[in-house]
Amino acid sequence: MDSQLDSHTINNVLLIAFHYPPVKVSSGVQRTLAFSRYLPENQWQPWVLTAHPRAYPSISDDQIGDIPEGVVVKRAFALDSARHLSCRGRYLDILALPDRWISWWMAGVIGGLRTIRQNKVSLIWSTYPITTAHLIALVLQRVTGLPWVADFRDAMVDDVYPAPGIRRRCHAWIEKKTVEACAAAVFTSPGAIALYRQRYPTMAENKWHLIPNGYNEEIFAEVEADMKPEAGKAGRALRLIHSGVLYPSERDPKPFFEAIAELKVQGLLSVERIRIILRATEHDELYQPLIDALCINDIVALEPGISYREALSEMLNADGLLIFQAANCNHQIPAKLYEYFRAKRPIFALTDSHGDTASALRAAGIDTCVALDNKEAIKVGLLSFISALEQGTGAVVSQTDANYYSRRAFTKNLGALFNQVIAAAK
Template sequence: MVAYHYPPMRGSSGIQRTLKFSQYLPQHGWQPLVLSAHPRAYANSGDDQLAEIPPEAIVHRAFALDTSRHLSLRGRYLGWMALPDRWVSWCLGAIPAGLRLIRRHRPQVIWTTYPIASAKLIGLVLHRLTGLPWIADLRDPMTDVDYPSDPLTRRVYRWIEAQTVKHCTLAVCTTPGAIVTYTRRFPRIPASRFALIENGYDEENFANAAALLKPAVPLTGRPFTLVHSGVIYPSERDPIPLFEALAALQAAGTVTAARLRIVLRATAHDDYLAGLIAKYGIGEIVSLAPHVAYRDALAEMLNADGLLVLQATNCNHQIPAKLYEYLRARRPILALTDATGDTASALRQAGIDTIAPLDDKNGIQAGLLRFLQLAEAGQAPLASHEAIAANSRRARTAELARLLEQVTVTVPNALKGTSEAC
């Protein structure tokens, strides 16, 4: 399992996908062999989830640097030193380390996961050198018309994307829209090469977080607290229309600090957002909060009066991994996203219709007021129990185990080890 996002890294919901797969795969007869990056490459690390790595897992952390932090001079570095990403040096450590691990443990499958493009390069090379079947966990589309924004980086990404889809045994996406994108982008690749494994939530993590819950406080006499937990990308989750809407509602006296409090937790872009909050004069309503341990973040979701989703139109074929945890928390959700995108579709399937467009100030005003009226009256829709149960990480791991069995059916005996490892 080639994964950059793995404990002790913190600050990304993407960590949970690999971590939970590695935690639950042994229950399906598969021993995880994890090839990750040296912790020095992580800008934010901690030990709060290290105990969740299963004892059966063999974890190797290969040499890796962050170009912007370790190879820059006064914050500047040559562009080629960050192609396809700032962690390209991980390839130098992970490819030879991966070959050693393959010789030693003789795994049956290589599994790599995005969103670090270098992981796909590592998987491609290991697959080509060993002939092992390769499941490429693409998650979301790697490229779009204007993504990545830099033309050279976009060309490199497109080459990696094309090589991955061409050579992998299976390509896994997290949304139906992503599969549609890829089948249209690569019409000569059989549709059977693409499979769907959505993201999810972990019930054990929520059970642990429940121990931190505080007694419920009635809304009377205090503001409604709306929490956004996780990264706010300036483009893919552009908050400017929301801030404009809040400024207009504040000026009209419809939404005040006495009625609403919005907490933006662990945004990864605090400096940028702080400037916008000051610009629009909404500091009494909107506040920034630092990263906390994962269990504490889940407890905050469970305690919040409501949860906020931001997802731009250019991510219509993506669903934030955090959304599945929001659904499990069973708190009212205000989703600012395109009504035709996969995020809105997933919410409607769960029975939630408190949705407004992220890029429309007027639409946000109307959607926010409707949401507040419903939530304050205790009438905001919550996720159905059926929808929640279908999205557990255990259920997702069972889906991955079936794919592992599928791709190993025709593997020559010479490539098989004494145990089922991936």
């Protein structure tokens, strides 16, 4: 027996997610993609409801082949208000409430209802971001009465997002209705659960569930099998990699740049010793002038985005990996951290010691953390980290600890939660 369902029973679940191939994003797509891949192993057949590719800011075919065979994907009509409904770069606020993809809502509801009725769907699951995904699920739950599991990869409302005004009020309203209507709310970090417990103190304790982000072992194994030994690695400068978005307010690299500049002036860092690659920051226009002004463009390079598999290969070949996370995101853990764990490369984390990111690193045996905004601490910590790399003593995550964060294992937890929700609804 699997939970309270017969082990041979297959139940249908509607997965509502804006981010699904061919969208090109740094990490958000991987969670739903993995769930859709592994849920059938746990007696749940997924039916995916997502947006038409025209709505995505950018697309890539590099993960289309990762959509599991047998998973039906419904791509409902959707537009991006900023690109499709604007005039001279401006558009009405009502066309972006709760977000720029509100046009997905109506078609998503219609497509979702059709999928539910034609395939005897037993349960609805939706994931935020994007807010409209939860709005679609909220309507479907009210119309069908089906149990709903709401997934929060991030908090819908926090201290600085959305900015005060109608959009923030709209987010807060949808968040409240979501928490009230869903049978279970899933979060990716302990701090996020604590935040929502405090925000909604009257909710039952069994409302809240933790399923962290993770890594896709099959894709890592495929990348490793295709990797070729890097020529001349022993004679080159150490290479540190950060792969993904560097938000100015949540992952500001300015103190890091300043620390590197001072270490370079002091003769402690040089291009012969270290090379730092910041891949796909999405804010190069902000950071390149600063790098140039500090005269560290020989050490720090901003590089464009590459395919997911290429990014994993770059992680596996790096000498060290970088994480940036500000104290105002203490209840969040960057999804790439778990891919860093699986890459088993030393990690230098610029993050608050009291946050969930630092806690996850310590639990995995990594203690190379300094505050993102403390230039002096960065200088000391970075030199120590580089010295450990040069001596071959940089700490890496053990295979046992890395295995814990397999998305396949976490999908088993999700399937068990679905079973609990269905049993409670009977």
